Amino acid sequence: MFEQDYRVCFPKERIYISRNHQWAFAAWAMGKSTGLLGEKTTLLHVDAHLDDTWDGVVVEGLHGMKGNSDYLDVAGKLEIDNFIWAGFAAQTIDYIVYVCPKHVDESDPFDLTGWNLEGEQLKPIREILKQREYKGSRYECVQHLREHLSASSDRINQVLNYPNSVILDLDLDVFKLNLSDPLNLELKPDDQIRDELSFLRDLYPYDMITVALSPAFCGGENNCERLYRLFLEGFELELSKAETW
Structure with a gap:
């Protein structure tokens, strides 16, 4: 069902879905160019992985994009783990809220002290950081985000850096039960998945939603199809x- 180039969208709902996560970059760039996204944008990245590899900033064509064909061309050259830094470099996103389990990756995506920013390899990152700070926040899981927000009615605006535009960027692999064991294909219970999808859906009036199906990380095509069905059901999409x- 899910070919490598599988991409569908629901334009009225501003929802863009792809098999592989790097295509979200193209959707963000399109949203920025059409004015759907404002001057500053927060990315709410709900995923089993941080996807914060830096080398997306040096992909060919990133800094010369002029239209949709360029956005898609660049996205096609990105990988599934480096599109966030590419989006930051292209100024389509400005502030990142990670909802990613730390037992999969304990690193702090905002702590760059271990990066050799004076070296030649990371010169592109150094030049970007002279102009803009890579900042945001991180939560262990959807439940931890929910608990944090429940403490105060105003926290949602603080967390999402209001008045930024907001993109919900969801990878369905976050619903795999054991993220550390690729041989364990079990998913979270359907009721829990529905509850978390409902929470994310109602959390904020998003300016855009991007969704990655990621069958290889969901436990295979059958698991992915099940999660996709639950997502479509939860977001009331046909x-x-x-x-x-």
Whole structure:
């Protein structure tokens, strides 16, 4: 079902879905160019992985993009783990809220003290950071985010850096039960998945939603199809009304 270039969208709902996560970069760039996203944008990245590899900033064509064909061309050259830094370098996103389990990756995505920023290899990062700070926050899971927000009605605006535009960037692999064991294909219970999807859906009036299916990290095509069905159900979408993009 999910070919490598599988991409569909629901333009009215501003939801862009792809098999592989790097295509979210193209959706963000399109949103920025059309004015759907404002001057500053927060990315709410809900994923089993940080996807914060830095080398997306040096992908060919990133700094010469002029239209949709360029955005798609650059996205096609990115990988599934380096598109966030590419989006930051292209100024399509400005502030990142990671909802990613620390037992998969304990590193602090905002602590760059261990990076050799004076070296030649990371010169592109050094030049970017002269102009803009890579900043945001991190939560262990959807439940921890929910608990943090429940303490105060104003916290949602603080967390998402209001008045930024906000993108919900969801990878369905976050619903795999044991993220550390690729041989364990079990998913979270359907009721828990529905509850977390409902929470994310109602959390904020997002300016855009990007979704990665990531079957290889969900435990295979069957698991991915099940999660996709639950997502469509939870966000009240009919796949027959989707458009390719």
